[in-house]
Amino acid sequence: MREPEQRAIFENDTFRVIDVELGPKKTTPQVKSLNRIVYALSDGKLLYKAGEGAAVERDVKTGEAHWHNSDKHTVQNTGETPLHLVMFMFKK
Secondary structure, three states, X not given: OOOOEEEEEEEOOOEEEXXXXXXXXXXXXXXXXXXXXXXXXXXXXXXXXXXXXOOEEEEEOOOXXXXXXXXXXXXXXXXXXXXXXXXXXXXX
């Protein structure tokens, strides 16, 4: 199975856009992310754990967008198919 892949596709002083591909059953390392909008390019299931808080399982649908405040978190793809997301992060 593939490891989580992240690559910056745009960046300037104010904004960063990151393409994320997460294989089935894979988990991202814990990261501190900025305020961001996450846009789903595929359907899937994920487990989102922020800091010491409770993990939240979420169904993701293609074309869906949602907001996240700056936090430390991990994301696990709990589904059987790859999960493809784009993150739009606000640096300021």
